[in-house]
Amino acid sequence: MADLSIDVVAKEAGVHRSTVSRAFSRPEAVKAETRExxxxxxxxxxxxxxxxxxALRRKTSTFVPLIVPDITNPFFAExxxxxxxxxxxxxxxxxxxxxxxxxxxxxxxxxxxxxxxxPFGIIAPSTRVDIDALMQFDFxxxxxxxxxxxxxAGVPTVTVDSRRGIELAFEHLRSLGHRRxxxxxxxxxxxxxxxxxxxxxxxxxxxxxxxxxxADTEAGERAAAHFAAMADRPTAIxxxxxxxxxxxxxxxxxxxxxxxxxxxxxxxxGLALGARFNPALTxxxxxxxxxxxxxxxxxxxxxxxxxxxxxxxxxELLVRSSTAGPRT
Amino acid sequence: MADLSIDVVAKEAGVHRSTVSRAFSRPEAVKAETRExxxxxxxxxxxxxxxxxxALRRKTSTFVPLIVPDITNPFFAExxxxxxxxxxxxxxxxxxxxxxxxxxxxxxxxxxxxxxxxPFGIIAPSTRVDIDALMQFDFxxxxxxxxxxxxxAGVPTVTVDSRRGIELAFEHLRSLGHRRxxxxxxxxxxxxxxxxxxxxxxxxxxxxxxxxxxADTEAGERAAAHFAAMADRPTAIxxxxxxxxxxxxxxxxxxxxxxxxxxxxxxxxGLALGARFNPALTxxxxxxxxxxxxxxxxxxxxxxxxxxxxxxxxxELLVRSSTAGPRT
DNA sequence: TCGGTTGCTGAGATCGGTTGCATTCACCAT
DNA sequence: ATGGTGAATGCAACCGATCTCAGCAACCGA
Numbered sequence: 001m002a003d004l005s006i007d008v009v010a011k012e013a014g015v016h017r018s019t020v021s022r023a024f025s026r027p028e029a030v031k032a033e034t035r036e037x038x039x040x041x042x043x044x045x046x047x048x049x050x051x052x053x054x055a056l057r058r059k060t061s062t063f064v065p066l067i068v069p070d071i072t073n074p075f076f077a078e079x080x081x082x083x084x085x086x087x088x089x090x091x092x093x094x095x096x097x098x099x100x101x102x103x104x105x106x107x108x109x110x111x112x113x114x115x116x117x118x119p120f121g122i123i124a125p126s127t128r129v130d131i132d133a134l135m136q137f138d139f140x141x142x143x144x145x146x147x148x149x150x151x152x153a154g155v156p157t158v159t160v161d162s163r164r165g166i167e168l169a170f171e172h173l174r175s176l177g178h179r180r181x182x183x184x185x186x187x188x189x190x191x192x193x194x195x196x197x198x199x200x201x202x203x204x205x206x207x208x209x210x211x212x213x214x215a216d217t218e219a220g221e222r223a224a225a226h227f228a229a230m231a232d233r234p235t236a237i238x239x240x241x242x243x244x245x246x247x248x249x250x251x252x253x254x255x256x257x258x259x260x261x262x263x264x265x266x267x268x269x270g271l272a273l274g275a276r277f278n279p280a281l282t283x284x285x286x287x288x289x290x291x292x293x294x295x296x297x298x299x300x301x302x303x304x305x306x307x308x309x310x311x312x313x314x315x316e317l318l319v320r321s322s323t324a325g326p327r328t
Numbered sequence: 329m330a331d332l333s334i335d336v337v338a339k340e341a342g343v344h345r346s347t348v349s350r351a352f353s354r355p356e357a358v359k360a361e362t363r364e365x366x367x368x369x370x371x372x373x374x375x376x377x378x379x380x381x382x383a384l385r386r387k388t389s390t391f392v393p394l395i396v397p398d399i400t401n402p403f404f405a406e407x408x409x410x411x412x413x414x415x416x417x418x419x420x421x422x423x424x425x426x427x428x429x430x431x432x433x434x435x436x437x438x439x440x441x442x443x444x445x446x447p448f449g450i451i452a453p454s455t456r457v458d459i460d461a462l463m464q465f466d467f468x469x470x471x472x473x474x475x476x477x478x479x480x481a482g483v484p485t486v487t488v489d490s491r492r493g494i495e496l497a498f499e500h501l502r503s504l505g506h507r508r509x510x511x512x513x514x515x516x517x518x519x520x521x522x523x524x525x526x527x528x529x530x531x532x533x534x535x536x537x538x539x540x541x542x543a544d545t546e547a548g549e550r551a552a553a554h555f556a557a558m559a560d561r562p563t564a565i566x567x568x569x570x571x572x573x574x575x576x577x578x579x580x581x582x583x584x585x586x587x588x589x590x591x592x593x594x595x596x597x598g599l600a601l602g603a604r605f606n607p608a609l610t611x612x613x614x615x616x617x618x619x620x621x622x623x624x625x626x627x628x629x630x631x632x633x634x635x636x637x638x639x640x641x642x643x644e645l646l647v648r649s650s651t652a653g654p655r656t
Numbered sequence: 657t658c659g660g661t662t663g664c665t666g667a668g669a670t671c672g673g674t675t676g677c678a679t680t681c682a683c684c685a686t
Numbered sequence: 687a688t689g690g691t692g693a694a695t696g697c698a699a700c701c702g703a704t705c706t707c708a709g710c711a712a713c714c715g716a
Contacts, residue, residue: 005672016696021674031694050443052389053672056380057701070409071424072600077405081398084426093440096399096424098412112421115378219604243604250606254649259606272400276547276571278578278587278606321582333702344666349704359664381702384671 004047013041024049051093061117064092064296067109069101069126073243074271075288076124079146083122083292090296092119101126103133114139120299122146122292126190131155144299146291148191154308156298158291162195163202165284165315169238169266170203172282172317176325178236178264182209184223184248186240196240196268209234211248219247227263228255235326236264242271242283249277249322260324270318280320287313332375341369352377379421389445392420392624395437397429397454401571402599403616404452407474411450411620418624420447429454431461442467448627450474450620454518459483472627474619476519482636484626486619490523491530493612493643497566497594498531500610500645505653506564506592510537512551512576514568524568524596537562539576547575555591556583563654564592570599570611577605577650588652598646608648615641 010017015038022029023038030038055061066083068076080096087094095118097109113121120142125131131148134140135155144156173181183200186193201208214222223244227233239245245267249259259265259279267274270285290313298309338345343366350357351366358366383389394411396404408424415422423446425437441449448470453459459476462468463483472484501509511528514521529536542550551572555561567573573595577587587593587607595602598613618641626637 007672017672018674018697019695021672022695025674029694034694048439048443050384050672051440052380052384052444053701054674055701056378056384056672056703057674059701061380071399071412072402072405072409074400074402074405074601077400077402080424081400081426084399094424096408096422098409111376112379115376116380246601246604246606250604250608253606254608273402273574273601276574276578278574278581280578280582335702345703346667346705347665349702350665353704357664362664378702381671382704384673384702385704387671 004045009038009042009045009047012045013038055117059117060119062092063095063113063116063118065095065097065109065113065118065121067097067099067106067121067123069099071096071098074273075241075269078271078288079124079292082289086293086296106134107137110134110137110139120144120303122295122299142303144295146295156302156308156310158295158298158311158313159192160286160313160315162192163199165268166196166199166238167203168284168315168317172319172323173236173264173266176264176323178326180209180234182211182234182237184211184213184220184237184239184244186213186244193240200238213240213244213248220244220251223248224251224255227252234263236323239265239267242267242269242274242281245281245283246277259322262327264323266323275320279322282320282323283318284315285318286315332373337366337370337373337375340373341366383445387445388447390420391423391441391444391446393423393425393437393441393446393449395425395427395434395449395451397427399424399426402601403569403597406599406616407452407620410617414621414624434462435465438462438465438467448472448631450623450627470631472623474623484630484636484638486623486626486639486641487520488614488641488643490520491527493596494524494527494531494566496612496643496645500647500651501564501592501594504592504651508537508562510539510562510565512539512541512548512565512567512572514541514572521568528566541568541572541576548572548579551576552579552583555580562591564651567593567595570595570597570602570609573609573611574605587650590655592651594651603648607650610648610651611646612643613646614643
């Protein structure tokens with residue numbers, strides 16, 4: 001148990017430390033026989049290499065930060081979950097950094113990861129974080145951005161096709177017979193929120209009906225109030241994201257509107273939680289797991305050849321119980 | 329930008345590295361004048377100490393692992409959120425480790441944190457992880473356990489008073505006029521799940537009515553089916569936790585039962601998400617934020633004097649819209 | 657004036673690995 | 687027998703800090 005270092009293993013195995021080091025990190029440089037012997041000794045002693053010492057000398061570690069504004073938001077939670085896995089498979093250790101959308105905190109994480117010799121990082125930015133500002137940092141050059149497009153900069157990005165997602169929602173709703181289809185916006189400021197909104201405007205036939213969901217905490221209260229006050233209400237609503245959809249449905253219900261009987265609602269994100277909602281939420285699913293592993297691949301690619309890829313994934317429709325034909 | 333080390337600063341400031349080191353980590357040991365000069369130079373160069381090198385030499389770092397089975401579960405997400413903050417305030421860097429309830433993964437994290445010289449760790453165990461097994465690890469001795477009691481071992485713990493929580497739920501429901509109050513169990517195996525269940529049995533007047541919520545993914549389907557099939561149904565249900573409550577309400581709704589009109593439901597956890605549920609969930613709130621900071625304090629205390637504290641926090645009732653008087 | 661403190665700083669070993677270079681040795685062609 | 691080659695390993699400097707120990711100057715009382 002007591003302090004196992006590479007020297008202990010080396011002595012026990014009767015070789016020099018450098019040989020032990022090579023046995024672990026460059027196996028092919030050591031004679032098979034020697035290597036196996038070393039590994040056996042290491043195993044017996046319960047030895048593992050110190051990532052700290054390795055990182056210090058190599059000037060590169062396996063720590064990969066995932067920077068998110070709010071882990072309490074299930075979208076980020078699911079992202080974190082799938083990314084830990086994806087990172088683990090590739091030999092990285094994901095470090096979750098929660099910023100609360102604060103620039104100062106974000107900056108702090110960036111310099112911290114820099115000094116931990118993180119090879120790269122993944123960031124799912126909130127509204128208030130300005131990517132360009134982040135690029136000021138040395139470490140900013142090694143970031144991959146999730147769920148936000150920023151083609152002008154040399155920053156790799158992964159997003160899903162918002163327009164197609166909204167289109168899927170429209171198709172579904174129209175096929176059910178809906179004609180007046182409203183939209184509840186999310187927090188404005190993010191590119192995706194903007195993209196989805198734009199897509200809605202483009203695809204809405206006739207006059208668009210936009211309800212503002214208000215700030216995050218109100219969670220749809222305002223949209224529901226707006227809805228209730230309308231004379232000619234839409235028969236279906238597309239929400240900017242699942243959390244907003246939850247809030248809206250809840251607020252609508254407290255005003256006596258039933259979903260989907262009185263109004264259909266479709267969300268956007270495809271959170272697992274949606275399946276447990278009342279009613280189970282029909283939603284446009286983002287391939288969150290794919291986004292995670294692709295982000296890592298893009299980061300590795302950029303590290304290798306400096307290229308900044310921009311991947312756009314396709315969403316898919318998840319039909320559950322929050323949509324039905326319009327009231328006749 | 330280029331490689332800033334303590335030696336660079338030392339040379340620039342015209343002193344020896346050890347003086348720079350002291351200026352940072354033991355300011356009182358350096359003459360004020362010298363110290364200020366060094367700090368000024370460091371500032372100018374934009375120098376910060378390498379946490380890696382520090383940890384390596386000191387044999388103690390500021391990385392603190394928070395080990396949770398599933399970050400997708402909002403309870404753990406909220407815990408993670410508040411703990412990052414609490415940890416940050418105290419100068420620690422929280423590392424989120426997601427185990428999926430897998431013993432092997434957990435073990436991996438433990439040895440990893442050991443070799444990162446983490447001073448201690450916080451674990452919110454899932455069913456399948458056996459604390460005693462964890463104690464086998466060197467690092468196991470430095471863990472604080474959240475939401476699970478285990479008084480026999482010398483392991484610090486933080487929990488909330490499950491019994492009192494269930495009692496609050498009962499009081500609320502009874503004051504609304506409910507007499508037949510059922511219970512939907514969570515995943516069995518955790519201590520808290522057991523405690524809540526026991527408390528329910530103790531406090532149920534008359535015959536206890538227990539519905540099994542089934543495995544995690546089914547999320548209350550089974551309980552709802554059970555409920556529907558009953559001849560003499562309870563008028564209110566206490567759920568083992570909020571997620572179960574969500575699942576049950578959703579499943580109940582899909583069978584045509586309305587909450588709270590047909591049956592009242594109260595959850596347990598106090599998730600922020602509950603406020604957006606349909607209907608907004610009445611629930612027993614756990615002081616999650618407190619749990620986080622107390623866990624850290626307990627860990628520090630144990631490191632200091634070896635004592636293993638056991639803190640039990642008091643829950644509180646959050647009345648929202650999922651409860652009402654029974655059908656008359 | 658001198659031994660004894662006290663306060664501050666420098667020297668250098670050390671933490672646990674990595675890596676370029678030197679060394680050793682077997683093997684092969686000449 | 688000689689020199690060349692390549693594989694396997696040892697040697698030692700190095701990554702960026704910490705920390706013990708020693709040195710040095712200033713100051714104190716006798």
